[in-house]
Amino acid sequence: MMNILPIVSLSWKNIWRNKTRSLVVIIAVILGTGAGVFMSAFMYGMSMQFVKSELQNFTSHIQIHTKEYKDEVLPSKFIPNAHQLVNELSSLPFVEEITARTVISGLASTSSSSFGVTINGINIESENTVTELHTHIIEGDFLESKRANSIVVGNKLAQRLSLDIRSKVVINFQDVEGNLTAAAFRVTGVFKSPNSGFDETNVFVKQTHLNALLNADEISHEIAFLVNDFKMADAYRNSLNLDSGLVAESWGDIAPSLRYMDSMVGTMLYIVMAIILIALTFGIINTMLMAVLERQQELGMLMAVGVNKMKTFSMILIETFMLAIVGAPIGMLTAWLGIQILSDTGINVSAWGQGFEAYGIGTIIYPELQPEYYVNVGLLIFITTLIAALYPSYKALKLNPVEAIRKI
Amino acid sequence: MAVIHVRDITKIYNKDKVPVHALNGIDLEIQKGEFSAIVGPSGSGKTTLLNIIGGLDEPSSGKVFIEGTDMFALKERKLIDFRLHHIGFVFQAYNLIPVLTALENVSFILQMQGLPTKECRKRGTELLHQVGLEDKIHKRPSELSGGQQQRVAVARALASKPTFVLADEPTANLDSKSATDLLNLMLKLNETEQTTFIFSTHDQRVVERAKRVLTLVDGVIDSDEQK
Known part of the structure; x- marks a missing residue:
């Protein structure tokens, strides 16, 4: 077996032969690794905030509809025995919160204008556990008043239809038998969610009142629920044992762009890190090549x-x-510490991040990173260092002792 | 008994372009315990001959036997290992490792041979005593004079108890006193330890103290004088 210890000892002494040069490389590795990991945490945190915001405000983790409803949104395509299904689903270990909604299409009209909307009949108690729309109320309240014909509208729709609190709005829609019907609602709240498109096309009313207007009793078109780990939604969806007429969709099925974004960001983080490490690699090659030539x-x-x-x-x-191994863990540790601190307090980007709100991200970014990322970055550093080491080592190997000894 | 047997060695540089005949049929035997100097004008082939005897350079033709082993019949890895165990080198520019102390420079060769660290340090310390540097064992080369550095180099060359020591112009970079001290040291080692030394040199002081002087001219042995 090769006696490597004297070589290791000599290598360690060699890297301190030119302290300034080695320190510059080590600091570059610390900064590169630290900044790369921190930037990845910032990007990941930002994307997670967006994904979570979308899930908490609109999509939930899993939704159930009838297959017919998915083909054509009609009041008559409701989920049979929805309440019983809600009770069954509630007992599943991975289901955290659940709600059932009556969701139909209609035309909202005021004296000034009309606009097509989705009417969401909700049970306020269960809805507030599944979505966070109630936290986006900017005027009035979120269906807390006792008035049966309360309606909450998005600020965009309010602007379009010139609606204020206590304004009257008439909505035309079909009942479950296909008859056209109309009902007057009184605006009791205005919300502004991170998605302005959603705000323009969605209204919220009390489910009991909407069901009564539909000439139906206790019907629901949509069951939405949260699970204990949203990344497991696909697996949980597959584990559901539903009637053949029903279809369950995970958040990735409902919003493929979110799923794409989730996987895309994962890949992007490694690309960013790889670019930083490639730049570092050239710095290391340069240093080691100089060391060999000297x-x-x-x-x-x-x-x-x-x-x-x-x-x-x-x-x-x-x-x-050694140059990389001294710097990389310090860089990763520094980044980890920064992430731990800022994952609680967040980074306020309001000065230049006003546009973030439009995407549902918010102006305070909470950096976060999956633990496996640190392991993978460590592996990436190992590979790039190995690549960086090969050329200088090869140069050393190709030296002819007779010629090298005579070099001054 | 001959420890080195050089048989009809030739060395031609630039064979394909403008051939330079550095050595032309050298036959030579070096006995155990010899203190030999190879002298000659620049370009006569002294260093080439030394490099070939040391296994650092391959002859164009001919053979070199070290204690009966045909050195250039060995595969590269074996040849490097053979050098580690059988040949000591002293270079003109000392060539110590600057980040290691005197003791570490000497011990390093023994560690490469796989000897335990304790034993390496013990032998290294003994050798540095032998070359008169007992008070400098923890000094780095930059803290030593040229003569002292060359003594460390001699101790390093002797570390592996080699069959012979090759010294290429060992006194060239030394002042007169250091050169004389170094020569005295090597002569003492030659006489007390029966260490075989072969020098290539221009230095008249080395020539005067050598027990055998081989004069190379144009790649052939012009004279072989035993004293």
Whole structure:
């Protein structure tokens, strides 16, 4: 077996031969790794905030509809025995919160204008556990008044139809038998969610009142629920044992763009890190190449006195690894500490991030990172350092001892 | 008994372009315990011959036997290992490792041979005593004079108890006193330890103290004088 300890010891001493140069490389590795990991945490945190915002405000984690309803949104396509199904689903271990909605299409009209809307009949108690729309109320309340014909509208729709609190709005829609009907509602709340398109096309009314207007009793078109881990939604969806007429969709099925974004950000993080590491690699190659060229005579002497090529190659390889291994963990640790602190307090980007709100991100970003990312970045650093080490090591290997000894 | 047997060695550089005949049929035997100097004008082939005897450079033709082993019949890895165990080198520019102390420079060769660290340090300390540097064992090369550095180099060359030591112009970078001290040291080692030394040199002081002087001219042995 190769006696590597003296080589390791010599390598360690060699990297401190030119302290300034080695420190510059080590600091570059610390900054590069730290900044890369922190930036990844910022990007991941931002995307997670967007995904979570979308799920908490609109999509939920899993939704159930009838297949017919998915084909054509009609009041008559409601879920049979929805309440019983809600009770069954509630007992599943992974279901955290659940609600059932009556969701139909209609035309909202005021004296000034009309606009097509989705009318969401909700049970306020269960709805507030599944979505966070009640936190986006900017005027009035979220169906808390006792008035049966209360309606909550988005601010965009309010602007379009010139609606204020206590304004009257008439909505035309079909009942479950297909008859056209109309009902007057009184605006009791205005919300402004992170999605302005949603705000323009959705209104919320009390489910009991809407069902009465539909000439139906206790019907629901949509069951939405949250699970204990939204990343497991697909697996949980597959585990559901539903009637053949029903279809369950995970948030990724309902909003494929969110699923794409989730996987895209995961890939982006590694691309960003890889770019930073490639830049660092060239810095390391440059340093080690200089180290080899400066020490040609010494390397020649080592080869002459009997240090074999494998040991010479290993020595340069180990020196390169040491430069990275000293810097990378410090960089990762610094980034981790920063992430831990800022994941609680958040980073206020309001000064330049006004547009973020339109995407449902908010102006305070909470950086976060999956633990496996640190492991993978460590692996990435190992691979790039190995690549960086190969050329200088090869240069050392190709030295001719006779010529190298005579170099000044 | 001959420890080195050089048989009809030739060395031609630039074979494909403008051939330079550095050595032309050298036959040579070096006995155990010899203190030999190879002298000659620049370009006569001294260093080439030394490099070939040391296994650092391959001859164009001919063979070199070290204690009966045909050195250039060995595969590269074996040859490097052979050098580690059988040949000591002293270079003109000392070529110590600057980040290691005197003791570490000497011990390093023994560690490469796989000896336990404790034993390496013990032998290294003994050798540095032998070369008169007992009070400098923890000094780095930059803290030593040229003569002291060359003594460390001699101790390093002797560390593996080699069959012979090759010294290429060992006194060239030294002042007169350091050169004389170094020569005295090597002569003492030669006489007390029966260490075989072969020098290539221009230095008249080395020539005067050598027990055998081989004069190379144009790649052939012009004279072989035993004293």
